[in-house]
Amino acid sequence: xxxxxxxxxxxxxxxxxxxxxxxxxxxxxxxxxxxxxxxxxxxxxxxxxxxxxxxxxxxxxxxxxxxxxxxxxxxxxxxxxxxxxxxxxxxxxxxxxxxxxxxxxxxxxxxxxxxxxxxxxxxxxxxxxxxxxxxxxxxxxxxxxxxxxxxxxxxxxxxxxxxxxxxxxxxxxxxxxxxxxxxxxxxxxxxxxxxxxxxxxxxxxxxxxxxxxxxxxxxxxxxxxxxxxxxxxxxxxxxxxxxxxxxxxxxxxxxxxxxxxxxxxxxxxxxxxxxxxxxxxxxxxxxxxxxxxxxxxxxxxxxxxxxxxxxxxxxxxxxxxxxxxxxxxxxxxxxxxxxxxxxxxxxxxxxxxxxxxxxxxxxxxxxxxxxxxxxxxxxxxxxxxxxxxxxxxxxxxxxxxxxxxxxxxxxxxxxxxxxxxxxxxxxxxxxxxxxxxxxxxxxxxxxxxxxxxxxxxxxxxxxxxxxxxxxxxxxxxxxxxxxxxxxxxxxxxxxxxxxxxxxxxxxxxxxxxxxxxxxxxxxxxxxxxxxxxxxxxxxxxxxxxxxxxxxxxxxxxxxxxxxxxxxxxxxxxxxxxxxxxxxxxxxxxxxxxxxxxxxxxxxxxxxxxxxxxxxxxxxxxxxxxxxxxxxxxxxxxxxxxxxxxxxxxxxxxxxxxxxxxxxxxxxxxxxxxxxxxxxxxxxxxxxxxxxxxxxxxxxxxxxxx
Ligand code: T1G
Numbered sequence: 001x002x003x004x005x006x007x008x009x010x011x012x013x014x015x016x017x018x019x020x021x022x023x024x025x026x027x028x029x030x031x032x033x034x035x036x037x038x039x040x041x042x043x044x045x046x047x048x049x050x051x052x053x054x055x056x057x058x059x060x061x062x063x064x065x066x067x068x069x070x071x072x073x074x075x076x077x078x079x080x081x082x083x084x085x086x087x088x089x090x091x092x093x094x095x096x097x098x099x100x101x102x103x104x105x106x107x108x109x110x111x112x113x114x115x116x117x118x119x120x121x122x123x124x125x126x127x128x129x130x131x132x133x134x135x136x137x138x139x140x141x142x143x144x145x146x147x148x149x150x151x152x153x154x155x156x157x158x159x160x161x162x163x164x165x166x167x168x169x170x171x172x173x174x175x176x177x178x179x180x181x182x183x184x185x186x187x188x189x190x191x192x193x194x195x196x197x198x199x200x201x202x203x204x205x206x207x208x209x210x211x212x213x214x215x216x217x218x219x220x221x222x223x224x225x226x227x228x229x230x231x232x233x234x235x236x237x238x239x240x241x242x243x244x245x246x247x248x249x250x251x252x253x254x255x256x257x258x259x260x261x262x263x264x265x266x267x268x269x270x271x272x273x274x275x276x277x278x279x280x281x282x283x284x285x286x287x288x289x290x291x292x293x294x295x296x297x298x299x300x301x302x303x304x305x306x307x308x309x310x311x312x313x314x315x316x317x318x319x320x321x322x323x324x325x326x327x328x329x330x331x332x333x334x335x336x337x338x339x340x341x342x343x344x345x346x347x348x349x350x351x352x353x354x355x356x357x358x359x360x361x362x363x364x365x366x367x368x369x370x371x372x373x374x375x376x377x378x379x380x381x382x383x384x385x386x387x388x389x390x391x392x393x394x395x396x397x398x399x400x401x402x403x404x405x406x407x408x409x410x411x412x413x414x415x416x417x418x419x420x421x422x423x424x425x426x427x428x429x430x431x432x433x434x435x436x437x438x439x440x441x442x443x444x445x446x447x448x449x450x451x452x453x454x455x456x457x458x459x460x461x462x463x464x465x466x467x468x469x470x471x472x473x474x475x476x477x478x479x480x481x482x483x484x485x486x487x488x489x490x491x492x493x494x495x496x497x498x499x500x501x502x503x504x505x506x507x508x509x510x511x512x513x514x515x516x517x518x519x520x521x522x523x524x525x526x527x528x529x530x531x532x533x534x535x536x537x538x539x540x541x542x543x544x545x546x547x548x549x550x551x552x553x554x555x556x557x558x559x560x561x562x563x564x565x566x567x568x569x570x571x572x573x574x575x576x577x578x579x580x581x582x583x584x585x586x587x588x589x590x591x592x593x594x595x596x597x598x599x600x601x602x603x604x605x606x607x608x609x610x611x612x613x614x615x616x617x618x619x620x621x622x623x624x625x626x627x628x629x630x631x632x633x634x635x636x637x638x639x640x641x642x643x644x645x646x647x648x649x650x651x652x653x654x655x656x657x658x659x660x661x662x663x664x665x666x667x668x669x670x671x672x673x674x675x676x677x678x679x680x681x682x683x684x685x686x687x688x689x690x691x692x693x694x695x696x697x698x699x700x701x702x703x704x705x
Pocket of ligand 1: 027028030066067068069070071082103105106107108110129130133135136137138139141281284285
């Protein structure tokens, strides 16, 4: 999109004493330096213009203002700052009205709160989501919002980052008036006229006191929020937000503003800001693949799902939730009934939580069909196969699809590691075959690996991305290799964990390290949740091709041989007494670990948590670099998005490649070279990593290539 010349990002038209100030900075009217300068000029000029009695600020396009320009963070600040623009707007001697449609988020809402009156269209969304970027509202939001709506409501908006509807905003007191049409400029001008004719005074948010009057109640809300924040694993900015609202209660406005500025700067300098903004931008960048630029998706409404197991049923629910029509195919009626019940169970759960009605369920399931014959898919636009992970079984399914599906139908496999090229080559239309690798539970997990085989046509890949958009999934383009991006990297850092376990660390220490780093679970807890038998099958499958020189730790096999697969068998690495979802360390597991160490001739040693973390992450980053170098992932950011959305990598660290950039690639490479002293095969440094260090570049430099 052609950038709007700086001169035109803010325009002012005056008619009949009302100045209409319009911000036009596509795609979301972010408050770039040019917009801030434009707003400053507009307010200065209209303040000084005797013909102007009131000023209406609105946004062109589909939004008011989506906040500060995220891409400017980390760059040298340019004047005026947003707090200065806010102060100018608030100090304006003429009535200033913010006319809101679409998004008024972050700095965008702060601009509106600096105005004297606010109206919004019915579909507008208002919020202060800075916490999602590791920041806090840094343009007066933490001081003006509590003064308008009280500490509790303000903290709720700032700590959740959620978007409030216009009606809720009116109820809260964030806005004063609901527009009756979507013509926001006209609505704004009409509202300004009515305020002028009512003789409404200039009303500065910074001077409002009512909402904070009941000091005890406000303090209670702040204390409750502080207690809540302490539960949030290692996040930096939430605590600062609470400190700011405390300042809003305790201090005069200007001093509160100074506190906000100081704490905002601390958040800006925190690595979490870099990680979270990277995650925000990266999950939008991943949707831009060569195929989505080169081709348009094929239209689709009817999707077939082969298999009604856990994955098939989850995929069906995701498709139904996106408003698509679904036909599930199973080998016989009994299996089909099971598949149907798995789908229905999800909606029954929503009804129990009062998040759906029986009518709602019936309406969704009216788009859900089942059959035991493939002919039911003759008119399907897309078919997703989710059957047992066996090449012969997959090929048999695709042979049927090749027989019945209409020309132009997209044939997709949900395999998590099998060779998609081989599956494609087994049908008469390999150009229509693509991998769509969902993650369990498929109706919940955001990640969708779009696996691109050699013969696929660009519009089929583009259709995969469009499907992801419709399912509100985060798509990551992946090349064909064993495990694609995510599972391939998982296998390697899991090996690193097993090596540390055999060398002396307990599986519980390793899980503790991962949780301390920000993961919701450690690798052994994840194995127990997913089922140790899945990894066991992978290890057995790979045994034939494993490099005989490669180190192999059989401890996990010992547990699986005992049938200790995890939660589903009541024990795995942990004990799950009486169906508990949280496991207890198991002394028998530690005994097996000690026994296997002895067999391997290993004298166990102590590991610090720091060393555990360095090895775990170095293995992840090193394999990530190989995946990028081989073109399995387009860019390092694709690895980051896959690991954040599919493998629990802590979002505030941005992803393994971003984390490595923040730590410094020379440090990571030095670690890998040190670890390679013990095991040169496993710890062979990725040539891409060596090259980037040698040229002083970062992984991020490849994201921009
Ligand atoms: N700055 C720069 N670019 C932005 C942006 C922003 N604030 N918001 C969105 N974009 C880009 C985005 O990268 C994408 O680019 C395109 O716009 C469309 O976005 C001082 C510190 C507004 C609800 O956190 O939540 O203000 O990929 O795909 O689904 O206190 O974007 O096309 O090149 O998401 O319709 C606070 C972030 C900033 C809001 C629209 N604001 N944005 O959703 O489109 S911090 C936010 C959103 C701040 C002050 C502080 C959403 C949206 P590209 P999209 P969408």
